[in-house]
Amino acid sequence: MDASGETMSLFKRFREEVLGSIQALQAEGRLPAGVDTARVTVEPPREASHGDMTTNAAMVLASPAGMKPRDLAGLIKIRLEEVGAIREIEIAGPGFINMRLDGSVWHEELAEILRTGTAYGDSDGGKGEVVNVEFVSANPTGPLHVGHGRGAVVGDALASLLAKAGYKVSREYYVNDAGAQVEKLAYAAYWRYLEALGDDVAPDVIDGFLHDTDLEYRGDYLVPVGERLAREHGTDLVGQAVDDWLPAVRAVVVDAMMDLVREDLSALGVEFDCFTSERQLVDDGKVDDALAFLEERGLVYTGVLDPPKGKVPEDWESRPQTLFRATEFGDDVDRPLKKSDGSWTYFSPDIAYHRDKFERGFKLMINVWGADHGGYVKRMQAAVKAMTDGEGDLDVKVCRLVNLLDGGKPVKMSKRAGTFVTLSEVIDQVGKDVVRFIMLTRTNDKTLDFDFAKVTEKTRDNPVFYVQYAHARARSVMRHAAEIISPADLTPEALATATLDRLTDSAELDLIRGMANWPRLVETAAEAHEPHRVAYYLNDLAAQFHALWNKGNDDASLRFIREDDLPLSAARLALVQGMATVIASGLKVFGVMPVEEMR
RNA sequence: GCGCCCGUAGCUCAGUUGGAUAGAGCAGCGGACUUCUAAUCCGCAGGUCCCAGGUUCGAAUCCUGGCGGGCGCACCA
Numbered sequence: 001m002d003a004s005g006e007t008m009s010l011f012k013r014f015r016e017e018v019l020g021s022i023q024a025l026q027a028e029g030r031l032p033a034g035v036d037t038a039r040v041t042v043e044p045p046r047e048a049s050h051g052d053m054t055t056n057a058a059m060v061l062a063s064p065a066g067m068k069p070r071d072l073a074g075l076i077k078i079r080l081e082e083v084g085a086i087r088e089i090e091i092a093g094p095g096f097i098n099m100r101l102d103g104s105v106w107h108e109e110l111a112e113i114l115r116t117g118t119a120y121g122d123s124d125g126g127k128g129e130v131v132n133v134e135f136v137s138a139n140p141t142g143p144l145h146v147g148h149g150r151g152a153v154v155g156d157a158l159a160s161l162l163a164k165a166g167y168k169v170s171r172e173y174y175v176n177d178a179g180a181q182v183e184k185l186a187y188a189a190y191w192r193y194l195e196a197l198g199d200d201v202a203p204d205v206i207d208g209f210l211h212d213t214d215l216e217y218r219g220d221y222l223v224p225v226g227e228r229l230a231r232e233h234g235t236d237l238v239g240q241a242v243d244d245w246l247p248a249v250r251a252v253v254v255d256a257m258m259d260l261v262r263e264d265l266s267a268l269g270v271e272f273d274c275f276t277s278e279r280q281l282v283d284d285g286k287v288d289d290a291l292a293f294l295e296e297r298g299l300v301y302t303g304v305l306d307p308p309k310g311k312v313p314e315d316w317e318s319r320p321q322t323l324f325r326a327t328e329f330g331d332d333v334d335r336p337l338k339k340s341d342g343s344w345t346y347f348s349p350d351i352a353y354h355r356d357k358f359e360r361g362f363k364l365m366i367n368v369w370g371a372d373h374g375g376y377v378k379r380m381q382a383a384v385k386a387m388t389d390g391e392g393d394l395d396v397k398v399c400r401l402v403n404l405l406d407g408g409k410p411v412k413m414s415k416r417a418g419t420f421v422t423l424s425e426v427i428d429q430v431g432k433d434v435v436r437f438i439m440l441t442r443t444n445d446k447t448l449d450f451d452f453a454k455v456t457e458k459t460r461d462n463p464v465f466y467v468q469y470a471h472a473r474a475r476s477v478m479r480h481a482a483e484i485i486s487p488a489d490l491t492p493e494a495l496a497t498a499t500l501d502r503l504t505d506s507a508e509l510d511l512i513r514g515m516a517n518w519p520r521l522v523e524t525a526a527e528a529h530e531p532h533r534v535a536y537y538l539n540d541l542a543a544q545f546h547a548l549w550n551k552g553n554d555d556a557s558l559r560f561i562r563e564d565d566l567p568l569s570a571a572r573l574a575l576v577q578g579m580a581t582v583i584a585s586g587l588k589v590f591g592v593m594p595v596e597e598m599r
Numbered sequence: 600g601c602g603c604c605c606g607u608a609g610c611u612c613a614g615u616u617g618g619a620u621a622g623a624g625c626a627g628c629g630g631a632c633u634u635c636u637a638a639u640c641c642g643c644a645g646g647u648c649c650c651a652g653g654u655u656c657g658a659a660u661c662c663u664g665g666c667g668g669g670c671g672c673a674c675c676a
Contacts, residue, residue, distance in 0.1 A: 043615065046622090056618065059656070069656065093619045094656055139676065179676055308672050310600035321673070332602060332672095339674050346676045374603055375671040398604075400669085442612080445604055447669080449611080458638045461611090461624055469638065477635050517615085524615055536613055540623080543640095550640035554631070561635055576635090598638070 009123065009519035010109055011053065014099070015042040017086075018055050021079030030075060035064045044517065051090065051098035052105075052513065058095040069095025106512040107500035113515060113578045114496035118585040121522045126166030132357050133159040135368035136265065137174040140257035141185045141217055144264040146402045147370055149423040150448065153439040153591075154399055155368040156270045157531040160589045165526030170362070171272045174353060177254045178278040179346055186246055188217035189253040192226025193237065200235050225256045267427050268435065269591050278349050281356065287344060290352035290387065291337060299325045299386055305333060324351075329382035350380065354394065355387040365394045366529060368444075374398045395529055399444045405451040430456055433592040437464040440590055441535045458598070463539050467583060470542035471594040473549060474580035477560050481573050484563055492581065495574035502571040505558060507548050511575060514544045515582045522589075531589065538586045545579050 008016070018040060025031040040061070045054040058073035065072055073091045080089055080099065088100040113120045135155025138148045156171065163169045176182065191213075194206045229237070229252055237245040258275075265271070281287060294300050303323050307316045322338040324347075337348045357365055365384065369376075377396045384394040404411040404421055413420050427435055429452065438455050441463055442448045458465050481490055488494060503509065518537070525533040552559035560572040584594045 039617095041615095041618095045619075046615085047619065050619075054618090059618080062656080096619065176676060181676060305673055308601070310672095313673075316673075319674085336673060341674080345674075350676090371604095371670065373671085373676085376676095377603070398670095400604080446612085447605090459625095460639075463624090465638075466624095469636090473636070473639090480635050520615070528616065530616095533613090533615080536623085537615095539613095543623085546639055547641085549635080550631085550637080553634065553637075553640075556634095559635065598636075 010516050011042050011520050017083050018057050021076050031065050052101045053099045055097045073097050106509050109516050110512050110578050111496040114492040118588050121518045121585050123523050124166040125523045130168045131364040132170050132362035133366045134172045139176045139181050140254050144423040146423055150399045150402050150439045151368045152270045153436050154444050157590050161526045161531050164522050172274045173272045175277045178282050184216050186250040187213050189222050189225045190249050192222045193229040196226040196230035225253050264424050268432050281352050287349050287352040290355045326379050326382040329385040331378045331382040335379045351383045354384050358388045358392045367396045369398050371400050397444045400447040403449045407453040434464050436592050440532050443532055467538045467542045468595050470545045471580050471583045472598045474576045475596045477576050481561055495577055498570035498574045499567045500571050502568045511544050514541050518582050534586050534589050
């Protein structure tokens with residue numbers, strides 16, 4: 001326990017021991033005071049034969065101490081030998097200090113896992129700092145597609161991961177309800193409205209409307225919106241000037257589309273804390289405020305941009321524009337804030353939006369964007385730096401494409417041909433938990449193959465199945481155990497008090513070592529903003545468990561349930577339940593339910 | 600042309616943010632089912648970590664320059 005009463009993770013605890021020995025050496029004058037220990041790590045060695053824990057302290061501090069790494073390691077070793085939990089210390093290679101721990105350390109850690117439940121791995125590393133995770137933020141122009149789904153899952157899992165790591169997280173969705181796309185959407189809704197009125201509208205009115213507008217968003221999903229407009233407005237909007245019907249139609253259609261989006265998100269199990277409307281920002285004058293802020297700092301000017309080299313647009317013409325000095329903050333060129341007609345580019349409200357986030361208290365901001373927005377990262381980061389006088393920090397996770405496959409063959413998709421696969425269709429077909437897990441099996445910046453055949457397969461190379469199977473197997477063991485052991489003795493609390501020192505087999509202790517890595521993984525993955533690491537961790541832990549299970553197949557004395565030795569059984573069941581708990585803890589980050597059985 | 604991302608076993612990818620002899624799965628070969636679900640496991644084989652320099656005790660990882668692939672590039676979000 002540390003001063004705050006929180007339980008300190010195992011590796012942190014031993015890092016404290018290492019730092020303590022360094023301080024002792026400083027007190028003795030054998031090490032200069034004030035050396036920076038920030039780079040000192042205590043972690044499991046890559047090679048298990050090197051021990052349970054290793055520290056780089058001697059190598060990192062050798063140069064500032066003016067000593068050879070191995071000599072310094074020798075001094076630290078003498079100190080560490082006084083720590084009871086350390087059974088053996090070895091200096092190896094260039095100056096690693098390898099430690100073997102007493103078995104009791106692992107037994108206690110297992111008890112700790114059982115007592116803590118899925119909260120195991122919770123950390124205070126984030127120190128309660130608030131962080132804003134903005135994701136999806138799809139234009140409200142239709143149902144979500146699979147690419148949005150990836151962003152939704154990555155953002156949601158990242159938010160959960162950060163929360164677990166001790167950050168105070170807000171999940172946010174930015175509603176682009178003010179741009180040209182929404183206007184086009186309103187036109188399409190108006191067309192559906194005219195259609196819905198049927199005989200009340202002369203056919204040539206509809207033909208004329210279609211003839212005058214280059215209509216997008218012709219999908220069926222706007223039909224109900226047209227009907228709703230017809231119900232609410234009758235024929236009132238027919239024949240009116242665009243400016244008269246547009247605001248009303250736009251409001252209704254955006255509302256309907258956001259309902260659609262929310263429905264898709266809820267099918268995926270994603271919930272937001274906050275929806276911010278672009279239109280609201282505009283109406284509140286926040287865009288003007290933001291630009292005024294930049295102007296005060298001399299970051300806005302009227303200038304002429306060079307055409308992009310190598311690829312000059314057909315209709316390129318040199319003209320003066322209102323520009324933001326993005327180059328002062330690391331961008332490649334200054335960026336336009338206004339279009340040639342004087343209206344804002346999408347960039348201006350976006351700047352205002354990020355300023356708004358900052359003013360709401362978020363210094364740390366993470367945006368999850370689609371692949372097509374990769375080119376806007378630098379300018380947005382530049383804008384954040386400018387708007388916050390360098391205090392704000394924006395990280396952008398760009399999600400690469402999702403390839404939909406079926407048995408290795410691409411699923412052909414065409415909006416025109418109506419064979420476009422939506423997110424909700426995919427969820428209907430394989431279930432939300434499968435979608436969520438698979439979306440997290442790759443780094444966000446690599447394309448991801450989503451193979452319908454593979455993700456539902458019950459084989460080793462389907463990570464969803466493999467991880468869930470480990471959990472289900474563990475739960476199956478517990479069910480069997482209940483036949484010979486009283487259920488009261490099988491609760492996690494009861495198992496935590498079992499004679500855990502009966503766990504002596506190396507594979508058993510290895511499994512606890514694997515479980516003890518979970519808190520470290522949470523911290524490093526959260527720090528790196530990389531939720532996919534959890535998927536690999538879970539896969540590894542599941543593999544360890546499946547291996548242990550099969551040892552019981554080869555050697556009956558290693559089975560979890562031994563009717564001839566109930567205390568040993570209890571200890572092993574504690575191990576099994578602990579493993580299931582850690583799996584459940586990881587799946588919780590992903591928003592995936594652990595299953596009790598596979599059938 | 601410029602910017603961003605990627606390049607690791609035949610294939611798909613990890614790699615604990617600079618650590619020790621670079622790891623998994625699939626595919627290939629050889630083994631383990633009177634079971635707590637063998638839907639799994641064990642073993643073998645498989646590598647110029649794209650190339651060339653640099654930084655240092657130490658580089659797949661950081662820097663520079665190339666090569667190859669993807670995406671983006673005023674007035675769409």
